[in-house]
Amino acid sequence: MSAAGNFVRRLLSIFQRQVIKYPSNMLQQRAQRRRKAIPNEWKAALRAQHRINHHLTHQNLRKWFEDTYNQPIDRATVTRILSSKYAFIDELQEYQLKDKRRRFEQWPELEKAVMDWIRLAETEAPISQEAIRYKAQQYWGHLYPHDPTPSFSNGWLFGFQTRNNIKSRKHHGEAASLSIDAADQMIKIRQLLASYPPQDIFNCDESGLYWKLFPDRGLSTRSLPGRKKDKARISILFACNSDGSERIPLWVIGNAKKPRAFTHAHIEPHNLGIHWRSNGKAWMTSDIFKEWLYAFDAQMAGRHVVLLMDNFSAHEAAVKEVTADLKHTVVIWLPPNLTTKYQPLDQGIIRAWKALWKRQWVRYIINEFDRGIDPLSTMTILRAVRWAVNIWEDQVTSTTITNCFKKALHDETEEEFESALLIHNLENSLQDLKLTNRVQDVMDINQFLNPPDEQVNDTVMDIDNIVLSQFELPQTDELEEDVVEEPIPLITSQEALQGLYTLRLFEEQRDKADTSFIRVLTRYENLLTKEKVATQRQTDIRRFFR
Numbered sequence: 001m002s003a004a005g006n007f008v009r010r011l012l013s014i015f016q017r018q019v020i021k022y023p024s025n026m027l028q029q030r031a032q033r034r035r036k037a038i039p040n041e042w043k044a045a046l047r048a049q050h051r052i053n054h055h056l057t058h059q060n061l062r063k064w065f066e067d068t069y070n071q072p073i074d075r076a077t078v079t080r081i082l083s084s085k086y087a088f089i090d091e092l093q094e095y096q097l098k099d100k101r102r103r104f105e106q107w108p109e110l111e112k113a114v115m116d117w118i119r120l121a122e123t124e125a126p127i128s129q130e131a132i133r134y135k136a137q138q139y140w141g142h143l144y145p146h147d148p149t150p151s152f153s154n155g156w157l158f159g160f161q162t163r164n165n166i167k168s169r170k171h172h173g174e175a176a177s178l179s180i181d182a183a184d185q186m187i188k189i190r191q192l193l194a195s196y197p198p199q200d201i202f203n204c205d206e207s208g209l210y211w212k213l214f215p216d217r218g219l220s221t222r223s224l225p226g227r228k229k230d231k232a233r234i235s236i237l238f239a240c241n242s243d244g245s246e247r248i249p250l251w252v253i254g255n256a257k258k259p260r261a262f263t264h265a266h267i268e269p270h271n272l273g274i275h276w277r278s279n280g281k282a283w284m285t286s287d288i289f290k291e292w293l294y295a296f297d298a299q300m301a302g303r304h305v306v307l308l309m310d311n312f313s314a315h316e317a318a319v320k321e322v323t324a325d326l327k328h329t330v331v332i333w334l335p336p337n338l339t340t341k342y343q344p345l346d347q348g349i350i351r352a353w354k355a356l357w358k359r360q361w362v363r364y365i366i367n368e369f370d371r372g373i374d375p376l377s378t379m380t381i382l383r384a385v386r387w388a389v390n391i392w393e394d395q396v397t398s399t400t401i402t403n404c405f406k407k408a409l410h411d412e413t414e415e416e417f418e419s420a421l422l423i424h425n426l427e428n429s430l431q432d433l434k435l436t437n438r439v440q441d442v443m444d445i446n447q448f449l450n451p452p453d454e455q456v457n458d459t460v461m462d463i464d465n466i467v468l469s470q471f472e473l474p475q476t477d478e479l480e481e482d483v484v485e486e487p488i489p490l491i492t493s494q495e496a497l498q499g500l501y502t503l504r505l506f507e508e509q510r511d512k513a514d515t516s517f518i519r520v521l522t523r524y525e526n527l528l529t530k531e532k533v534a535t536q537r538q539t540d541i542r543r544f545f546r
Contacts (some may be wrong), residue, residue, distance in 0.1 A: 042069055043081050044089045050082050058082075106156075113139045114284060115164055116467045120313035129157055132166075136302045139467070182335035188344060189332055190409060193306065199246065200305040201405070204239035204296075205345040206312075207354070208454035211384035212376060215362065215430060215448045233282050233454075234381070236388060237292060238353070240344055241305075242405040244269040248299070251275045251292055252385060255282045261380035262486040273389050285467075286317035291331070293322050300328040302518030309345055311336040347404040348419050349396065354449055355422040356391045362429040369438050405525065423449070493532045500525045 046065055050056065050192050056064070058078045065073050080086070114136050118127055124504070133152045135274055140149045150156070160166070192199055212232045233255075239248035252269070257278045269276035296307070307329050309315050319331050334342045364383075368375035400419065427445050434442045504521040507513050 003416075004246060038073070038077075038081075040089055042071075043086060046078070046081055047086065047089060051475065082116075100119070107144070109143050110136060110139060111160060111163070113143065113467050114160070116317070117464070118166070119317035120285065120467070129161075133157060134158070136160075138464075170279075182342070185335045186409075189308075192332060193409065196304075196306050198243040198405075199241050200303060201242040201308070202239055202246075202248075202296075202305055203242075203308040203344045204237060204248070204292075205343060205350065205404070206235055206237050207350050208233055208235050208282075209357070209388075210353070210451060210454060211361075211381065212379055213448070213451065214376065214439075215433065215443045216441060232381070234384070235260055235282050235284050237284065237289075238350060238392070239296065239307075240345075240349070240401055242344070242402065243410075246402035247396075248296065249273050249275060250388060251277065251288070252388070253277045253279065253282050253284060253288060254381065255280060258383045261382035265382055266488065266490050267382065269385070271387055273393070274385060283310075284314050286314045286321075289314050290318040290322055293318055293326065297326045297329045300317070303328055304330070306330045306332055308332050308334055308343070310334050342408050344401075344405040344408040347408045349401055349404045351449070352400050352419055352422055353391055353396050355389055355419075355426050356395050358389050358449060359422075359426045359429050360391070362426070362433055365438075366429075366433055366436060369436050493528055497525060497528055497532070500528070 042065070045068075046061060049064060050061060058075050061082075062073055062078050065071070065078070114132060117135050117139075118132070121127065136152050137149055168337055210233050235253040237251040237253075240246060250273075252274050254276065255278060258269070258276075275292075277291075279285060279288075305328060309319070311330060311333055313461060323331065340346050361379075364379070365375040368395075423445065426449065430442050430445065430448070433439055498519055504518060504525065507518050507521070
């Protein structure tokens with residue numbers, strides 16, 4: 001036999017011995033075990049184990065992984081999974097963890113916009129695949145105006161649904177039609193509220209405010225040459241408890257990240273006691289409301305409170321995401337589509353606040369006209385916010401708040417002398433404005449107090465505005481934002497001390513001085529003096545070492 005034949009026989013003999021040593025089924029199992037990918041769910045568990053038990057070495061984690069999942073893993077793979085490359089796994093939703101690989105979205109802004117629309121609109125009607133495709137095409141032009149619109153094929157639609165866990169679900173019964181008897185629902189709500197003290201029952205709601213709305217019919221919807229547009233808008237989120245003892249600081253939403261009036265005055269919005277947020281249209285969005293919910297719940301630490309809310313789509317979408325995280329707050333939904341009857345803030349609290357704010361605005365207009373100045377040229381968002389805070393904290397009375405809660409939740413009719421007086425005072429202010437001969441036709445009191453566009457509604461157009469406003473850059477157009485001609489100089493500590501001394505002396509010389517106020521002024525004066533001395537010492541020390 002040739003040498004070549006002997007060589008072939010030896011190879012066959014070696015191969016047969018290997019097959020005997022490793023049967024075919026064992027070889028297949030070994031190959032399968034080698035090829036088996038590690039799901040994101042297991043990677044997330046390994047990362048969580050590492051976070052919880054910092055003392056475990058990578059070798060310990062390797063052993064834990066193999067014992068838990070009966071899957072071999074080497075130390076290099078453990079190191080790689082624990083690296084920042086896989087940090088995204090910590091943020092994945094539960095359904096995404098089932099995937100072995102992460103599916104990346106090609107247009108993240110678009111997908112977020114469409115998903116926000118689905119969350120807001122699905123309570124109104126079932127969402128079809130064609131509706132998703134149509135909404136993606138509609139939003140594309142707003143988000144990517146310079147790029148051609150894709151076809152949004154079935155493959156994209158499938159990937160979008162998979163990434164976001166969107167499945168076809170049947171709407172059972174009559175829930176979708178919202179055929180709920182509001183009176184019966186309110187009976188159940190009152191029974192739930194009976195177990196809470198008045199100070200732990202809260203309500204929140206938004207309102208728009210056109211803070212430059214001029215009360216002249218001829219000027220209310222247009223701008224004239226030389227006059228800025230007078231419909232600059234902000235949204236304000238109000239919240240308070242049922243006995244009026246606690247008013248949550250206002251959240252104000254504008255269309256500028258930081259208005260120029262604040263920058264020119266060297267003032268941070270939070271120093272005024274508000275939380276400032278912004279988007280392109282000054283709308284309340286689910287993301288902003290979600291942030292507000294977290295802040296509210298943190299403020300309620302150590303208590304168990306109930307928060308009454310309407311079914312505004314941005315509210316529902318936010319609550320759906322954060323309910324499991326709320327530790328001190330129980331959300332109760334008021335009967336849908338009837339919030340004007342059952343929501344305390346809608347029963348007159350916001351209306352009282354608006355009457356007081358707009359009376360202040362009309363008086364400001366009259367005073368500026370008396371000085372020969374166009375009020376629209378000097379009115380700023382900083383002044384508007386100062387009025388808003390002062391009126392909310394000091395001028396809306398606890399009696400008004402208590403009466404509105406009783407009227408909404410207990411169907412108790414209270415005499416509304418205070419509300420009627422506010423409206424009467426506003427009407428008188430409008431008549432005073434008319435006497436200045438600076439307006440052509442004074443607006444009707446109701447039209448001026450509650451312009452239709454100030455109301456926060458939930459139409460299809462409103463939902464689109466809510467979604468798209470998150471992606472619009474803050475506006476810089478001077479027609480939409482106030483302009484301050486001269487920056488306000490920084491006040492020095494010496495100037496502040498002089499002002500405090502003058503104010504304290506004025507109060508001390510009054511016949512009926514407010515001693516508590518004098519003590520506050522004195523404490524603040526002492527505080528500024530200490531800060532001034534400390535600053536002077538630091539300056540002197542630096543000079544010594546030069």
